[in-house]
Amino acid sequence: MKTWIRWAVINGLPGVVLRAQARRGNPLAQYLTDPAAREDPYPFGDRIRARGRLVAIPYSYVTADYELCRTVLRHKDFGVTPPEAFTVFKPVQRLIKATDLKIASPVEPPAMLMVDPPVHTRYRKLVAQAFTPRAVARLRDRISEVTTDLLDDLAQHENADLIEQFALLLPIAIISEILGIPAEKRDDLLDAGHAGSPLLDIGISWKTFRTANDALREAQDYLVEHIAELRANPGDNILSDLATGGELTDTELLYSAALIAGAGFETTVNLIGNGIMALHQHPEQLDLLRAEPARWPGAVEEILRYDSPVQMTARTALRDIEIAGVRIAKGEMVALLLGCANRDPKMFDNPNVFDVTRANAREHLSFSSGVHACLGASLARMEGAVALQALYDRFPNLRVADAPQRRGLLNLRGFQHIPVSTGVGARVAAG
Ligand code: HEM
Structure with missing residues (x-):
C-alpha cells in the first residue's frame, strides 16, 4: 500500500497533471509526455529556447539554454531536487517523505x-579518490583486456547485437570489479539496473514503478551482504576501502554502492551505443577516425x-533568487535539459551536425557541471574511447543489419538492441 501511495504521488498524479498541462501548451510537460521526445528530444529543446532562456511554467521553470544550465548547476543558491521537491504543496511533500520506501535508490x-x-x-571526497583521472588511468589495461575478450567472442558471430553482446558487457564488467562484485552476480546487477532505470523518468506506470522497486530491494539485500563480506574479507577494490575506512555510515555506504553500480553501466552503455549509431549515420566521420585514430x-x-x-x-532554489531576469522563489524547481542545451546554437556552431573534429565538443553538459559533476566521467570517457576504437579496428566490415531499437526511456537515452553484421563471414569467404 505504501509503495502504491508513493507511486500515486510521485508518478500517477504528476502523470495526469503533465498530460493535461501538455495539452495546454506547457513545453516541459510536452517534452516529458510526448512519445516523440523519446525518439528525438532535440526539436523540443529548440521550441523551449524559442520561448526564452528560462521559461516559467506552473510552480517551476525549464531551460534548454546552455549558459543558463551551466550557471544554475554551478550556483550555490541552487540545491538538488529529491522527490518531494517536485511539488511546492506542503501536505504532498509530507506524504512523499512519509512513504519513503528506504530502498537504496540512486535518486533518493x-x-x-x-x-x-x-x-x-x-x-x-571519500568516494572521489577512487575515480580521479590518475586512478582511472590505472584501469586502462584492464579495460583493453576486457574489450579484447568481448571482441574475440563477437568474432565468433556473423550476426550480433552490439548492445547485449558488447556495449553493456564492458562497463558492467569494469564497475563490478571496482565494487568487488563477482562475475556470477553480474546478470542480477544488470537486471536491477534495467528495472531501476525508469525511476529517472517522471510519470511512469505503477507496474514499472513496482518492478523497479522490487528489483532495487533485491539488489539492496545483496549489497548489504556483499558489504558485510568485504568488511570481513577486504579485497583490492574501492568498496572494500570504503567499507573498512569507517567514515561512511552503513546507509551512506549502501547508497553509494548502489549509485556507483547503476551509474557505472546504465549510462556508459548508452555512450557506446549512441556512438555506434552516430558513426553508422555519418560514415564519413568514421572514415576520418580510421585515418586519424588520435x-x-x-x-x-x-x-x-x-x-x-x-x-x-x-535543481531547486535554496532561497529567493533572480536569474536571467526572472525571480525564482525558494523551493521552486528548474528543469535543466542537458541534452538539448548541448544543441544550443549560441554555444555550438551548427549544433545538429555531428562533427568529430569540433573544437569545443568537450564543453558539453552531458556530465553535468558544478559540485555534482559526474564522478565517473574519466572512466566513462576511457571506456567509450577504448571500446569504440577497438570495435572498428577489429571489424572493418561492421554494418548495422537491422533497425535498432531504442530503450524507450526519456532521461537515460540509448538503445536496447543494435543488430549488426560483424562482417567476419564475408572475410572468411573472401580469404
Ligand atoms: C557516459 C557515461 C556517463 C554519463 C553521461 C553520466 C552523467 C552524469 C550526470 C549528468 C551526473 C550529474 C547529474 C546531476 O547533476 O544532477 C552524474 C553524476 C554521477 N555519476 Fe555519472 N555519468 C556517466 C558515467 C558514470 C560512471 C561510469 C560512474 C561510476 C563509476 C558514474 C558515477 C556518477 C556518480 C557517483 C555521480 C554523482 C556525483 C555527485 O552527486 O556528486 N557516472 N553522472
Whole structure:
C-alpha cells in the first residue's frame, strides 16, 4: 500500500497533471509526455529556447539554454531536487517523505546525487579518490583486456547485437570489479539496473514503478551482504576501502554502492551505443577516425554532446533568487535539459551536425557541471574511447543489419538492441 501511495504521488498524479498541462501548451510537460521526445528530444529543446532562456511554467521553470544550465548547476543558491521537491504543496511533500520506501535508490537521499553541501562534500571526497583521472588511468589495461575478450567472442558471430553482446558487457564488467562484485552476480546487477532505470523518468506506470522497486530491494539485500563480506574479507577494490575506512555510515555506504553500480553501466552503455549509431549515420566521420585514430577521444566528446546518455536533471532554489531576469522563489524547481542545451546554437556552431573534429565538443553538459559533476566521467570517457576504437579496428566490415531499437526511456537515452553484421563471414569467404 505504501509503495502504491508513493507511486500515486510521485508518478500517477504528476502523470495526469503533465498530460493535461501538455495539452495546454506547457513545453516541459510536452517534452516529458510526448512519445516523440523519446525518439528525438532535440526539436523540443529548440521550441523551449524559442520561448526564452528560462521559461516559467506552473510552480517551476525549464531551460534548454546552455549558459543558463551551466550557471544554475554551478550556483550555490541552487540545491538538488529529491522527490518531494517536485511539488511546492506542503501536505504532498509530507506524504512523499512519509512513504519513503528506504530502498537504496540512486535518486533518493542519502544518495550523493540527492544531497547538498556540506553533507555532499564529505561524502563525495571519500568516494572521489577512487575515480580521479590518475586512478582511472590505472584501469586502462584492464579495460583493453576486457574489450579484447568481448571482441574475440563477437568474432565468433556473423550476426550480433552490439548492445547485449558488447556495449553493456564492458562497463558492467569494469564497475563490478571496482565494487568487488563477482562475475556470477553480474546478470542480477544488470537486471536491477534495467528495472531501476525508469525511476529517472517522471510519470511512469505503477507496474514499472513496482518492478523497479522490487528489483532495487533485491539488489539492496545483496549489497548489504556483499558489504558485510568485504568488511570481513577486504579485497583490492574501492568498496572494500570504503567499507573498512569507517567514515561512511552503513546507509551512506549502501547508497553509494548502489549509485556507483547503476551509474557505472546504465549510462556508459548508452555512450557506446549512441556512438555506434552516430558513426553508422555519418560514415564519413568514421572514415576520418580510421585515418586519424588520435581523434578518438575527441570523437567521444562529440558523441556525448550530440546524443547525451543523460538528458536532464533539475535543481531547486535554496532561497529567493533572480536569474536571467526572472525571480525564482525558494523551493521552486528548474528543469535543466542537458541534452538539448548541448544543441544550443549560441554555444555550438551548427549544433545538429555531428562533427568529430569540433573544437569545443568537450564543453558539453552531458556530465553535468558544478559540485555534482559526474564522478565517473574519466572512466566513462576511457571506456567509450577504448571500446569504440577497438570495435572498428577489429571489424572493418561492421554494418548495422537491422533497425535498432531504442530503450524507450526519456532521461537515460540509448538503445536496447543494435543488430549488426560483424562482417567476419564475408572475410572468411573472401580469404
Ligand atoms: C557516459 C557515461 C556517463 C554519463 C553521461 C553520466 C552523467 C552524469 C550526470 C549528468 C551526473 C550529474 C547529474 C546531476 O547533476 O544532477 C552524474 C553524476 C554521477 N555519476 Fe555519472 N555519468 C556517466 C558515467 C558514470 C560512471 C561510469 C560512474 C561510476 C563509476 C558514474 C558515477 C556518477 C556518480 C557517483 C555521480 C554523482 C556525483 C555527485 O552527486 O556528486 N557516472 N553522472
